[in-house]
Amino acid sequence: xxxxxxxxxxxxxxxxxxxxxxxxxxxxxxxxxxxxxxxxxxxxxxxxxxxxxxxxxxxxxxxxxxxxxxxxxxxxxxxxxxxxxxxxxxxxxxxxxxxxxxxxxxxxxxxxxxxxxxxxxxxxxxxxxxxxxxxxxxxxxxxxxxxxxxxxxxxxx
Amino acid sequence: xxxxxxxxxxxxxxxxxxxxxxxxxxxxxxxxxxxxxxxxxxxxxxxxxxxxxxxxxxxxxxxxxxxxxxxxxxxxxxxxxxxxxxxxxxxxxxxxxxxxxxxxxxxxxxxxxxxxxxxxxxxxxxxxxxxxxxxxxxxxxxxxxxxxxxxxxxxxxxxxxxxxxxxxxxxxxxxxxxxxxxxxxxxxxxxxxxxxxxxxxxxxxxxxxxxxxxxxxxxxxxxxxxxxxxxxxxxxxxxxxxxxxxxxxxxxxxxxxxxxxxxxxxxxxxxxxxxxxxxxxxxxxxxxxxxxxxxxxxxxxxxxxxxxxxxxxxxxxxxxxxxxxxxxxxxxxxxxxxxxxxxxxxxxxxxxxxxxxxxxxxxxxxxxxxxxxxxxxxxxxxxxxxxxxxxxxxxxxxxxxxxxxxxxxxxxxxxxxxxxxxxxxxxxxxxxxxxxxxxxxxxxxxxxxxxxxxxxxxxxxxxxxxxxxxxxxxxxxxxxxxxxxxxxxxxxxxxxxxxxxxxxxxxxxxxxxxxxxxxxxxxxxxxxxxxxxxxxxxxxxxxxxxxxxxxxxxxxxxxxxxxxxxxxxxxxxxxxxxxxxxxxxxxxxxxxxxxxxxxxxxxxxxxxxxxxxxxxxxxxxxxxxxxxxxxxxxxxxxxxxxxxxxxxxxxxxxxxxxxxxxxxxxxxxxxxxxxxxxxxxxxxxxxxxxxxxxxxxxxxxxxxxxxxxxxxxxxxxxxxxxxxxxxxxxxxxxxxxxxxxxxxxx
Numbered sequence: 001x002x003x004x005x006x007x008x009x010x011x012x013x014x015x016x017x018x019x020x021x022x023x024x025x026x027x028x029x030x031x032x033x034x035x036x037x038x039x040x041x042x043x044x045x046x047x048x049x050x051x052x053x054x055x056x057x058x059x060x061x062x063x064x065x066x067x068x069x070x071x072x073x074x075x076x077x078x079x080x081x082x083x084x085x086x087x088x089x090x091x092x093x094x095x096x097x098x099x100x101x102x103x104x105x106x107x108x109x110x111x112x113x114x115x116x117x118x119x120x121x122x123x124x125x126x127x128x129x130x131x132x133x134x135x136x137x138x139x140x141x142x143x144x145x146x147x148x149x150x151x152x153x154x155x156x157x
Numbered sequence: 158x159x160x161x162x163x164x165x166x167x168x169x170x171x172x173x174x175x176x177x178x179x180x181x182x183x184x185x186x187x188x189x190x191x192x193x194x195x196x197x198x199x200x201x202x203x204x205x206x207x208x209x210x211x212x213x214x215x216x217x218x219x220x221x222x223x224x225x226x227x228x229x230x231x232x233x234x235x236x237x238x239x240x241x242x243x244x245x246x247x248x249x250x251x252x253x254x255x256x257x258x259x260x261x262x263x264x265x266x267x268x269x270x271x272x273x274x275x276x277x278x279x280x281x282x283x284x285x286x287x288x289x290x291x292x293x294x295x296x297x298x299x300x301x302x303x304x305x306x307x308x309x310x311x312x313x314x315x316x317x318x319x320x321x322x323x324x325x326x327x328x329x330x331x332x333x334x335x336x337x338x339x340x341x342x343x344x345x346x347x348x349x350x351x352x353x354x355x356x357x358x359x360x361x362x363x364x365x366x367x368x369x370x371x372x373x374x375x376x377x378x379x380x381x382x383x384x385x386x387x388x389x390x391x392x393x394x395x396x397x398x399x400x401x402x403x404x405x406x407x408x409x410x411x412x413x414x415x416x417x418x419x420x421x422x423x424x425x426x427x428x429x430x431x432x433x434x435x436x437x438x439x440x441x442x443x444x445x446x447x448x449x450x451x452x453x454x455x456x457x458x459x460x461x462x463x464x465x466x467x468x469x470x471x472x473x474x475x476x477x478x479x480x481x482x483x484x485x486x487x488x489x490x491x492x493x494x495x496x497x498x499x500x501x502x503x504x505x506x507x508x509x510x511x512x513x514x515x516x517x518x519x520x521x522x523x524x525x526x527x528x529x530x531x532x533x534x535x536x537x538x539x540x541x542x543x544x545x546x547x548x549x550x551x552x553x554x555x556x557x558x559x560x561x562x563x564x565x566x567x568x569x570x571x572x573x574x575x576x577x578x579x580x581x582x583x584x585x586x587x588x589x590x591x592x593x594x595x596x597x598x599x600x601x602x603x604x605x606x607x608x609x610x611x612x613x614x615x616x617x618x619x620x621x622x623x624x625x626x627x628x629x630x631x632x633x634x635x636x637x638x639x640x641x642x643x644x645x646x647x648x649x650x651x652x653x654x655x656x657x658x659x660x661x662x663x664x665x666x667x668x669x670x671x672x673x674x675x676x677x678x679x680x681x682x683x684x685x686x687x688x689x690x691x692x693x694x695x696x697x698x699x700x701x702x703x704x705x706x707x708x709x710x711x712x713x714x715x716x717x718x719x720x721x722x723x724x725x726x727x728x729x730x731x732x733x734x735x736x737x738x739x740x741x742x743x744x745x746x747x748x749x750x751x752x753x754x755x756x757x758x759x760x761x762x763x764x765x766x767x768x769x770x771x772x773x774x775x776x777x778x779x780x781x782x783x784x785x786x787x788x789x790x791x792x793x794x795x796x797x798x799x800x801x802x803x804x805x806x807x808x809x810x811x812x813x814x815x816x817x818x819x820x821x822x823x824x825x826x827x828x829x830x831x832x833x834x835x836x837x838x839x840x841x842x843x844x845x846x847x848x849x850x851x852x853x854x855x856x857x858x859x860x861x862x863x864x865x866x867x868x869x870x871x872x873x874x875x876x877x878x879x880x881x882x883x884x885x886x887x888x889x890x891x892x893x894x895x896x897x898x899x900x901x902x903x
Contacts, residue, residue, distance in 0.1 A: 037179015
């Protein structure tokens with residue numbers, strides 16, 4: 001079986017792995033690195049649960065070949081904040097009740113982060129567009145949108 | 158209404174930090190040493206005899222540890238959940254829908270398991286299949302289960318008074334036929350199970366189930382081992398909505414684990430989740446309603462066909478269709494005839510609303526037809542005719558509280574009832590619609606309906622709540638902890654919850670029928686009261702005070718004989734645990750039966766904009782006002798309602814299930830083609846709560862999960878009628894249907 005050497009930075013740590021060239025990023029992150037915050041819910045890049053940031057851009061890791069991350073920066077939810085030191089987006093999701101089952105939450109927060117990195121005070125419409133690739137079956141998105149707008153305010157002040 | 162310090166507060170979920178930081182461990186995230194991965198070979202045919210399965214090549218593939226098929230699977234029937242029949246043999250001699258199980262492989266990796274599936278050779282004798290729920294019961298249709306004549310899976314008949322006389326009395330008789338779809342749950346986490354037998358023969362199953370205790374019993378029966386040898390644990394669960402009431406994967410992973418003596422993981426992929434787990438019952442509902450000129454109803458006759466798909470799974474939804482149709486409005490003469498029928502389609506089962514959702518689309522659309530025809534405002538019509546407190550509601554259950562009138566008033570105000578939006582010009586038309594809703598909490602008188610709880614006071618003055626409740630993401634563990642904290646008199650952050658492990662927690666009914674807060678909440682409140690009583694009796698003995706003259710607030714004990722410097726629960730609990738003499742633990746417990754199956758009420762309002770050129774319907778605004786008694790956590794309640802609106806709009810407008818009428822295969826079994834609403838599709842949602850305290854609920858609370866789905870579809874269909882004057886009786890109301898209906902009218 002063919003092998004490829006993958007070097008990348010994941011949540012700030014240098015990672016060096018031998019992978020199958022056809023391996024998808026989600027499988028490397030979950031299966032090899034134990035980053036179970038990266039969720040897989042459709043395997044076709046259609047629901048956003050597996051979203052990670054690749055050089056600050058959101059990508060569906062279930063249809064992104066791992067080798068696309070070669071020499072790049074990968075951020076997963078585990079690298080955004082920790083239980084003792086939450087990112088403002090995580091705080092806002094908690095305070096606003098934007099989390100129900102939590103399965104879409106990591107991908108949702110990372111899509112929101114990519115938006116806020118580009119636009120510090122987005123409009124509600126921009127928020128809705130930014131997370132439109134992330135499906136949620138529990139919340140109706142109402143509190144998610146509120147949380148993201150509120151996090152933007154928090155991060156600015 | 159009495160105010161409380163913790164009940165009624167908008168507290169964040171206890172597990173929100175784990176979920177937002179990616180630490181929450183779902184079943185799909187678990188890995189055990191030596192764990193095998195299972196995949197299922199599914200039937201490509203809707204109806205066929207499985208003549209021969211040759212798995213020899215698959216078994217020889219390196220890494221394959223077991224293959225399960227009709228050659229070696231138990232011939233006993235799989236016990237069904239929640240009163241359903243035992244009818245399915247796993248890996249049967251016959252397959253009954255595209256996706257039915259033919260074989261399963263456990264291998265060292267998912268890839269190897271999938272490769273092995275391709276090596277299994279199956280000879281089928283293809284049989285004629287039937288998909289139409291009306292055709293299926295006609296003579297000559299292929300029989301799906303040989304012992305079930307005319308493919309009738311179950312029948313329900315209810316009769317009250319004399320409907321013929323009622324129709325004779327009526328000034329008007331209305332007749333309409335409604336059709337609803339086999340919506341999919343589309344939970345973000347698919348069905349998942351890891352089964353592991355240990356050396357003593359004890360089975361542990363980690364499962365994405367809504368019913369840990371029922372699954373424990375079903376597994377023990379199916380595997381023919383004692384219940385004490387089965388432990389079911391529910392880790393974090395990524396949404397259920399009724400789809401995870403059924404044993405879909407657990408028994409297969411357990412069989413494979415028994416064969417291999419290794420842990421076996423079985424997780425549905427998204428296509429399987431859509432096409433080979435469970436769906437909502439598609440239904441055909443015929444309604445005939447007699448009304449007097451003043452709007453008084455004189456007779457309701459309803460007939461329903463619920464398309465059960467290949468297996469019946471449960472009969473409850475059919476009964477609830479009937480209750481919703483004939484017992485939501487006051488009327489003396491009633492008749493319901495319902496049939497669940499088999500077809501060669503994905504099995505139907507529990508889905509949020511459990512039959513009442515289908516009923517609500519029909520009856521609330523029908524009431525709109527009647528009110529408009531009689532020239533009565535739809536709200537006034539409902540105020541006059543809807544069931545009220547003291548009436549007998551659904552399933553012969555007395556209505557113990559109702560805030561419906563306030564719901565209608567508040568909702569009408571929020572949506573601007575009677576005010577037409579003049580801003581819209583050109584091809585766009587706007588309209589408003591309303592629908593009422595009624596739903597019981599629990600299944601009392603239908604199925605055993607109780608839960609239990611333990612409350613352990615720790616030596617440091619905190620409390621541990623041990624419950625079997627299955628939190629699917631609904632936040633019920635948080636809500637139940639609020640009930641415990643309030644009753645104990647502790648602070649919220651002094652409560653910890655251990656939930657859903659059949660070995661560690663007491664029996665729980667499971668998460669269905671909108672009864673976790675109402676029934677399990679009752680158990681939690683009683684167990685907390687028991688623990689508190691033990692603690693106060695201990696204090697009373699020490700201080701020579703009567704326990705009834707003592708109370709606890711915010712972890713502090715007040716009342717007779719308490720020293721001036723105060724006394725905390727922490728001090729007492731520590732002392733009781735360390736005393737040289739008289740040391741003791743405080744362990745509260747309760748088993749609590751559903752007291753009255755209280756009814757939750759609500760009124761949904763929608764405003765829509767219809768593009769008459771394209772047929773596109775845009776929901777501009779949804780107003781959902783609910784009477785759920787006291788909201789234990791209003792933020793959690795709003796979240797339930799907002800999510801229900803997303804599912805409800807999908808049900809009525811976008812979530813079309815496309816089935817190939819030749820093969821019976823679901824054509825859109827993925828998120829790219831099955832249209833779940835995204836953040837861009839959602840309208841503005843306003844949630845209102847009226848809180849008439851229910852005398853039978855814990856702190857006056859009732860359930861919200863299922864009721865919140867009921868009014869969305871009819872409120873939107875009624876708003877579409879208001880906008881363009883066309884009545885849609887079949888959902889989903891896709892742009893194509895609207896467009897064609899507009900064309901036909903021209």
